[in-house]
Amino acid sequence: MINLGERIKYIRETYDTTQEELGKYLSVSKSSISHYEKNDRIIPLKKLSLMSNYYDLSIDYILGITKIKKYQDSKKNISLMITAERIQKILQEQNMSNVALAKELHTTESCIRKYKTGQTLILTTFALELYYKYNYSIDWIIGKAENKKIKEKQKIFN
Secondary structure, three states: OOOHHHHHHHHHHHOOOOHHHHHHHHOOOHHHHHHHHOOOOOOOHHHHHHHHHHHOOOHHHHOOOOOOOOOOOOOOOOOHHHHHHHHHHHHHHOOOOHHHHHHHHOOOHHHHHHHHOOOOOOOHHHHHHHHHHHOEOHHHHOOOOOOOEOOOOOOOOO
């Protein structure tokens, strides 16, 4: 098993990209890429989305939760409104309230309301929790693909 930082580094090196080149594309410093690779910081979903565009890979693949490199219906951009709708769908399908989801994700109800109304993008760690607990594709959650569930549960990270 590998961790997220190792996965980011593996992909970057596989595509023969320097930290500086990737950082420039993501509009972050070389040291930010280094922090992501050392797991000192979690890469934000917006930056992860840009990385998926740069390498033409699904976010789910980058995160190591599927072996599918790219979904046929992949979109380039995150949609806050689609993300909001999908958070609401998750709540309905799991028969959960805002409070219950907030408790499950160790956050506040107001944070969940902001996700549900498209005021803010879900955090990478929360999206990963929704995958780990319910198998939801992160690309699907943020509107980059229509593949809703990860068929084979994989656990690549420690």
